[in-house]
Amino acid sequence: ADKILLKTPIAFGSHLPALGTPIVWVSEQLNLVSDGKIKMKIYEPGKLVSPPEILDAVSSGKVNSGYATAGYWQGKMPAAALFSAVPFGPEAGEYMAWMYYGNGLKLYQEMYDNGGYNVKVIPCAIISPETSGWFKKPIEKPEDLQGLNMRFFGLGASVMEKLGVSTSQLPGGEIFGALEKGAIDASEFSQPAIDQRLGFHKIVKYNYFPGWHQQATIFELLVNKDAWGKMSKGQQATVENTCKASMTNAIAEGEAMQFPVMAKAKEQGVEIRYWNETMLKTFEQKWDEVASEKSAADPFFKKVWDDLSTFREGYDLWESNAFLPRSR
Amino acid sequence: MDANEIMVIAMFLSFIALLFTGIPVAWVLGGIGIIFAFIGQFSDTYFDTITGLDYTTLGLVVNRLWKIMDNWILVALPMFIFMGIMLDKSGVAEKLMHSMQELFGRVRGGLAVTVTAIGIILAASTGIIGASVVLLAVMSLPSMTKQGYAMPLALGTIASAGTLGILIPPSIMLVIMADQLGLSVGDLFMGAVFPGLMLGAMYIVYILIYGLVKPEAAPVPVDAKPVDLTIVLNVLKAVLPTVLLIFVVLGSIFGGFATPTEASGVGALGATLLAIYNRKFNFTVLKEVMGGTLNTTAYIFAIFIGATCFALVLRELGGDELIESFLTGLPFGPYGIIFFILGVIFLLGFFLDWIEITLIILPLLAPVISALGLEINGYGVVDNPQLVWFVMLVAMTLQTSFLTPPVGFALFYLKGVCPPNVKLTDIYKGVIPFIALQLVALLILVFWPQLVLWLPANAYG
Amino acid sequence: MTENDTLPSVPLADKIDRFIQRIGMSVAWCYVLLVLVIILQVVLRKGFSSGLIIFEELQWHLYAVGVMFGLSYAQTTNSHIRVDLFYTHFRARTKHIIEIIGILTLVLPFIAIVFMHSIDFFVDSYRINESSDSPSGLPFRWIIKGVIPVSFALLGLAVLSRLYRDTVLLLRGE
Ligand code: NA
Numbered sequence: 018a019d020k021i022l023l024k025t026p027i028a029f030g031s032h033l034p035a036l037g038t039p040i041v042w043v044s045e046q047l048n049l050v051s052d053g054k055i056k057m058k059i060y061e062p063g064k065l066v067s068p069p070e071i072l073d074a075v076s077s078g079k080v081n082s083g084y085a086t087a088g089y090w091q092g093k094m095p096a097a098a099l100f101s102a103v104p105f106g107p108e109a110g111e112y113m114a115w116m117y118y119g120n121g122l123k124l125y126q127e128m129y130d131n132g133g134y135n136v137k138v139i140p141c142a143i144i145s146p147e148t149s150g151w152f153k154k155p156i157e158k159p160e161d162l163q164g165l166n167m168r169f170f171g172l173g174a175s176v177m178e179k180l181g182v183s184t185s186q187l188p189g190g191e192i193f194g195a196l197e198k199g200a201i202d203a204s205e206f207s208q209p210a211i212d213q214r215l216g217f218h219k220i221v222k223y224n225y226f227p228g229w230h231q232q233a234t235i236f237e238l239l240v241n242k243d244a245w246g247k248m249s250k251g252q253q254a255t256v257e258n259t260c261k262a263s264m265t266n267a268i269a270e271g272e273a274m275q276f277p278v279m280a281k282a283k284e285q286g287v288e289i290r291y292w293n294e295t296m297l298k299t300f301e302q303k304w305d306e307v308a309s310e311k312s313a314a315d316p317f318f319k320k321v322w323d324d325l326s327t328f329r330e331g332y333d334l335w336e337s338n339a340f341l342p343r344s345r
Numbered sequence: 346m347d348a349n350e351i352m353v354i355a356m357f358l359s360f361i362a363l364l365f366t367g368i369p370v371a372w373v374l375g376g377i378g379i380i381f382a383f384i385g386q387f388s389d390t391y392f393d394t395i396t397g398l399d400y401t402t403l404g405l406v407v408n409r410l411w412k413i414m415d416n417w418i419l420v421a422l423p424m425f426i427f428m429g430i431m432l433d434k435s436g437v438a439e440k441l442m443h444s445m446q447e448l449f450g451r452v453r454g455g456l457a458v459t460v461t462a463i464g465i466i467l468a469a470s471t472g473i474i475g476a477s478v479v480l481l482a483v484m485s486l487p488s489m490t491k492q493g494y495a496m497p498l499a500l501g502t503i504a505s506a507g508t509l510g511i512l513i514p515p516s517i518m519l520v521i522m523a524d525q526l527g528l529s530v531g532d533l534f535m536g537a538v539f540p541g542l543m544l545g546a547m548y549i550v551y552i553l554i555y556g557l558v559k560p561e562a563a564p565v566p567v568d569a570k571p572v573d574l575t576i577v578l579n580v581l582k583a584v585l586p587t588v589l590l591i592f593v594v595l596g597s598i599f600g601g602f603a604t605p606t607e608a609s610g611v612g613a614l615g616a617t618l619l620a621i622y623n624r625k626f627n628f629t630v631l632k633e634v635m636g637g638t639l640n641t642t643a644y645i646f647a648i649f650i651g652a653t654c655f656a657l658v659l660r661e662l663g664g665d666e667l668i669e670s671f672l673t674g675l676p677f678g679p680y681g682i683i684f685f686i687l688g689v690i691f692l693l694g695f696f697l698d699w700i701e702i703t704l705i706i707l708p709l710l711a712p713v714i715s716a717l718g719l720e721i722n723g724y725g726v727v728d729n730p731q732l733v734w735f736v737m738l739v740a741m742t743l744q745t746s747f748l749t750p751p752v753g754f755a756l757f758y759l760k761g762v763c764p765p766n767v768k769l770t771d772i773y774k775g776v777i778p779f780i781a782l783q784l785v786a787l788l789i790l791v792f793w794p795q796l797v798l799w800l801p802a803n804a805y806g
Numbered sequence: 807m808t809e810n811d812t813l814p815s816v817p818l819a820d821k822i823d824r825f826i827q828r829i830g831m832s833v834a835w836c837y838v839l840l841v842l843v844i845i846l847q848v849v850l851r852k853g854f855s856s857g858l859i860i861f862e863e864l865q866w867h868l869y870a871v872g873v874m875f876g877l878s879y880a881q882t883t884n885s886h887i888r889v890d891l892f893y894t895h896f897r898a899r900t901k902h903i904i905e906i907i908g909i910l911t912l913v914l915p916f917i918a919i920v921f922m923h924s925i926d927f928f929v930d931s932y933r934i935n936e937s938s939d940s941p942s943g944l945p946f947r948w949i950i951k952g953v954i955p956v957s958f959a960l961l962g963l964a965v966l967s968r969l970y971r972d973t974v975l976l977l978r979g980e
């Protein structure tokens with residue numbers, strides 16, 4: 018096609034830093050880079066279609082593209098969460114290494130193809146670690162989690178369930194109200210700069226780190242395959258490379274804006290805590306259980322998990338030698 | 346003007362026009378959405394427009410419909426309806442009427458005050474307008490007629506008191522508004538407490554003054570007994586169970602013990618227990634309540650479903666941006682724009698009811714209000730304070746839509762149960778002063794946002 | 807208005823309406839069930855805090871079933887809100903004509919579009935055996951998604967019954 022308009026419903030409000038801002042950047046850049054030949058019109062969450070419906074809408078061609086994160090589809094395809102964020106998984110550098118130079122991207126597309134979804138997937142943003150969550154009381158030992166109601170996203174939710182937490186995956190806009198009314202006792206959502214926008218610090222004071230469940234999170238641009246097929250090679254490359262540039266842009270933006278917000282949160286009386294050894298060990302041990310259970314239940318999950326694990330075992334030799342230890 | 350804008354305007358115009366044919370509102374909305382989607386497709390094919398509408402795109406209606414089903418906030422709605430219909434059958438209101446009438450027996454206009462007071466209590470326990478108006482009319486109109494009340498005063502009192510429930514929490518309208526705008530139901534419920542009570546108080550003051558100025562319009566019954574301890578005790582006994590129910594439902598929401606949905610379920614159970622306690626409960630009653638809940642919930646949600654189709658096509662055509670840029674471009678300044686919007690809603694309220702206005706118009710207005718940049722004090726606690734305040738202004742305005750002819754639900758319900766000698770014009774005449782009072786209340790809210798925001802801010806402290 | 811201006815009897819239409827109302831009244835029990843589930847959840851949350859996600863999801867499942875099957879029920883009781891400012895003053899004949907035209911041009915196209923798309927929506931969900939996106943949520947999400955085509959088919963039936971009734975009455979001259 019000569020010109021193309023990508024109608025793009027998004028899963029996160031475009032005002033949310035690092036969650037929503039990257040796709041706005043992509044739409045501006047696409048227009049510039051293509052000299053106006055590719056336009057992207059963004060629809061805020063729920064305007065045309067609500068976030069959990071984006072995959073269905075793109076696949077059936079009701080819209081020609083959409084911006085979300087694969088973790089939303091884990092009710093449809095259990096492996097999807099692995100392409101979104103992996104508990105105790107790779108940081109951004111390693112994740113991208115697997116995605117672009119390992120089998121990641123190939124498997125990612127394969128998952129949608131196997132699921133019968135008529136979409137082309139393009140990783141289009143990545144962000145650094147999230148916080149591990151906001152709690153009303155300090156959590157010193159695994160038993161402290163018992164009986165909590167918590168908003169939790171992706172694979173980490175299954176880990177929390179094993180520790181006696183009931184989890185639900187409320188959309189961002191509903192968390193504050195649920196927390197305020199006591200429908201949930203705790204919540205994780207995203208990075209400090211984003212959580213601050215949602216105002217959690219007004220109600221709950223204990224903000225835990227590190228986000229073992231999401232050391233890096235990938236966001237995806239889904240394009241309907243028929244629409245993709247109608248684009249020229251040049252247009253396809255433009256979209257793919259703009260998304261790749263967006264990965265750089267998103268992580269840089271995310272890395273730059275967390276510390277001022279955390280400093281301010283501290284002033285407002287937020288307790289910034291780091292999980293103790295016991296807690297981190299427990300989370301990791303439960304995650305290993307979850308991973309093997311999910312692998313046993315779903316062959317494709319196993320395929321992806323094994324591939325990622327093999328990649329990471331190899332990477333370990335490099336990682337353990339290449340980086341300086343982090344100071345705490 | 347480009348093709349999309351013409352289509353947006355044509356959509357609204359055909360909506361208004363078809364409305365008056367009497368075809369159900371829900372199907373007018375849905376049907377117009379479908380027709381304009383195909384007009385858009387046709388125009389894209391032959392006239393080089395870019396609406397992007399076609400049969401495939403329309404499939405989004407199903408995804409949107411699914412999000413209405415998969416919605417934990419709206420679960421409260423049928424429960425509050427259940428509670429309302431059950432209370433209606435529970436005999437609680439009759440007891441209240443009987444005992445309170447004696448309490449206010451010797452006050453000029455006492456019976457009308459009683460009606461308003463019971464209206465407030467009914468409003469705070471559930472607020473199904475139809476049920477409240479009918480109930481109040483059936484219980485009080487015969488005795489008001491017998492005591493020689495002026496017909497307009499009697500009718501206006503009943504209609505206005507019965508309508509309080511849409512504002513005073515729990516309110517299904519506020520639940521829907523919270524859902525549409527992503528606000529906290531609890532914030533809206535709390536925000537509505539003072540405005541609602543203020544309005545009720547204004548009604549009572551008006552009735553008392555009216556009684557003083559025109560004694561013959563609000564006479565004292567000849568056989569009025571002096572108030573003694575037994576009467577007071579009787580009132581307390583009659584009021585207690587209902588107040589308890591109100592306390593449990595609203596108290597648990599405000600106190601943060603329960604979500605509105607949980608409270609609505611508890612309220613439904615509570616109303617059932619009250620009916621059992623009053624020996625009004627049996628299988629037939631339960632079936633009536635179930636059927637009534639099914640029916641009422643369905644006709645409200647039918648409009649939801651039709652409106653979601655209408656709104657989808659409107660958005661695809663860029664109708665949102667059009668209205669937004671029109672409103673923000675008005676040369677009136679922030680308060681001028683607010684008055685303009687409220688004025689339009691007031692006028693729309695003559696023809697549309699709150700459901701359509703809440704579902705179609707309100708979401709279009711939210712970004713406009715946010716863009717006005719008004720400094721409304723949320724005390725650092727209330728999320729999005731200017732929107733909460735604005736919603737309350739809209740809610741107060743919509744309150745009048747029940748009373749404004751030609752399409753005023755409260756008027757219809759009232760007419761339905763009035764004796765045939767009562768003319769519709771009597772009802773119209775009766776509600777005018779109450780509409781005026783609502784507009785005064787609205788003005789107070791505009792200039793005194795603390796009335797709305799103080800409670801939600803301080804309840805969480 | 808919600809007033810039920812009962813139309814004259816037309817045997818076949820009456821039969822269909824009664825059938826739909828019977829279904830509706832059976833479905834209406836889901837609201838009683840909903841009260842019980844909410845109460846159960848409140849008790850569990852305050853007392854034991856376990857199994858909450860299932861109950862939370864069960865709540866909106868029940869609510870959704872009530873809402874969707876209520877549509878056809880409310881159609882047979884003629885409860886869908888109309889602006890009856892002029893409508894009440896129309897002659898019976900005019901009303902029948904309006905109803906017939908409205909059903910053919912507005913109502914049936916709307917129902918048909920939703921019905922056809924909802925079948926794909928349901929089939930997609932069934933194909934991948936979709937479950938809740940919460941790990942401890944309810945499985946078989948396609949069942950509740952299947953409520954859309956079924957309830958809209960029923961709504962379509964109720965509307966066709968109304969169409970038939972109005973046509974017969976128009977021809978009869980009532
Ligand atoms: Na109310």
Ligand code: NA
Pocket residue numbers: 694695696697745746747748749750751752753754
């Ligand atoms: Na009106």
